[in-house]
Amino acid sequence: MIETNIPEFSIELLQAGDRVEFARMVEAYYGPIYRLALKMLGDSSDAEDVLQNTFLKALQYLPTFEGRSSFSTWLYRIAANEALMLLRKRRPTVPVDENPDDDEDGFMPAQFSDWCCLPEQDFLTAESKRQLDQAIQKLPETLRVVFLLRDIEGLSIRDTSEALGLSETAVKTRLLRARLQLRESLSTYYGERLTYRMNMETQE
Amino acid sequence: MSKHDQLTCHDILGSLGDYLDGNLRADLCEEIENHMRGCENCRVVVDTTSKTIYLYHHTAREVELPNGARERLFSALKLDDFILPKR
Numbered sequence: 001m002i003e004t005n006i007p008e009f010s011i012e013l014l015q016a017g018d019r020v021e022f023a024r025m026v027e028a029y030y031g032p033i034y035r036l037a038l039k040m041l042g043d044s045s046d047a048e049d050v051l052q053n054t055f056l057k058a059l060q061y062l063p064t065f066e067g068r069s070s071f072s073t074w075l076y077r078i079a080a081n082e083a084l085m086l087l088r089k090r091r092p093t094v095p096v097d098e099n100p101d102d103d104e105d106g107f108m109p110a111q112f113s114d115w116c117c118l119p120e121q122d123f124l125t126a127e128s129k130r131q132l133d134q135a136i137q138k139l140p141e142t143l144r145v146v147f148l149l150r151d152i153e154g155l156s157i158r159d160t161s162e163a164l165g166l167s168e169t170a171v172k173t174r175l176l177r178a179r180l181q182l183r184e185s186l187s188t189y190y191g192e193r194l195t196y197r198m199n200m201e202t203q204e
Numbered sequence: 205m206s207k208h209d210q211l212t213c214h215d216i217l218g219s220l221g222d223y224l225d226g227n228l229r230a231d232l233c234e235e236i237e238n239h240m241r242g243c244e245n246c247r248v249v250v251d252t253t254s255k256t257i258y259l260y261h262h263t264a265r266e267v268e269l270p271n272g273a274r275e276r277l278f279s280a281l282k283l284d285d286f287i288l289p290k291r
């Protein structure tokens with residue numbers, strides 16, 4: 001699991017408007033929230049907008065926080081909503097076929113290149129990292145947000161479902177589809193690396 | 205012989221999420237592993253999906269904020285007096 005060393009906060013102090021506690025909370029969470037926003041939006045300036053709006057909304061809605069979910073899940077929920085809202089504003093015509101739970105065939109594995117065994121250095125290049133980021137951007141946003149919360153931010157299935165207002169079953173389905181789709185994207189790139197390496201070897 | 209002996213590739217895909225997250229019953233894990241021994245495609249899909257998750261865990265978490273973003277955030281929240289002690 002992902003190691004987090006985020007301290008506990010006093011909800012009472014936060015709700016009472018304690019500025020020191022609020023500053024501590026912002027200090028602890030601005031990094032993860034920015035990361036989520038950046039990977040949702042793929043643009044640093046949009047991500048900064050989401051970052052600011054998330055904490056402004058948190059400040060505004062703190063009095064209504066009831067503790068039904070953990071505080072971090074509540075904060076991720078605000079951030080995910082802000083990011084999704086910005087994405088929809090950016091692209092006002094939402095395709096009708098947006099529900100990823102309906103279509104099953106698009107998620108069948110099609111590439112079977114066994115690129116796991118590539119040398120470690122091939123995974124550490126700038127190009128490799130760019131491929132990882134691009135693959136995330138290619139995911140439909142409904143899958144992307146699930147993958148980011150669960151596999152990047154390390155929320156549990158349950159916390160992810162609370163943050164997104166989805167059932168745990170829907171989270172699991174979307175997570176699997178996101179992972180398979182990312183695998184497919186990465187297989188294209190790393191599969192080429194593998195072919196390249198194998199050609200090098202036969203030439204030697 | 206159990207009735208689960210004939211797992212299809214489609215069945216593997218259906219259990220993949222729980223399998224990768226370590227949430228699958230031991231006997232079901234064993235069935236998946238049995239299937240993978242005889243099905244190269246499924247073995248590759250499981251291995252590369254697992255590697256995909258591993259790569260994102262280990263590289264995608266490093267993100268740098270734009271210059272001044274933290275300061276602008278604190279200002280927007282009227283927390284300017286907390287900007288300095290960056291921990």
Ligand SMILES: [Zn+2]
Pocket residue numbers: 212213216239243245246247
């Ligand atoms: Zn198979």
